[in-house]
Amino acid sequence: IMLGAVWRRSAGQLVLVAHHLVVDGVSWRVLMGDLTTAWRQVVSGAPVGLPRAGTSFRRWTQLLERAASGADSSYFRRPLPGRDEEIGRRGLSEADRVARERLRTVVVGAGTTAALLGE
Structure with missing residues (x-):
């Protein structure tokens, strides 16, 4: 299983399972x-609104290139x-x-x- 999600209705729980190739340890925290x-x-009835990501993927790759x-x-090297x-x-x-x-x-x-x- 690369990624799985199960809603446990009786317990009110969402169970997420992801292989390390899908989500690494640092990303899990985010x-x-x-x-x-x-x-x-959702529980409070408010619309879901998450903060913007701190760094775009493009900016991150630019920073990696500069560091390299x-x-x-x-x-x-x-x-x-x-x-x-x-x-x-x-x-x-x-x-x-893989074949x-x-x-x-x-x-x-x-x-x-x-x-x-x-x-």
Whole structure:
């Protein structure tokens, strides 16, 4: 599951599950703040209005580009000393390819679903 959302009606809870490739740890903190703000606004009957993002994506990429060509860039571009170590304990295999990825869907009954949701 890359991203999943379940509304637990009996508990009044929204359960969000996201793979790290979808949302990293830093972004979760931002998202949770926005979700909390929006939820409080909905519960109080107010229209949902979130503050503007502090930095646009365009501006962020410009700042990254500037940092990459700054005075310290030669330090980070230098080769590391020593020999290159292998990644992991085994070499890469032909089986480890996105082209061979498969999706499996399992459908469970209402009883199992209720048990998983704690109902």
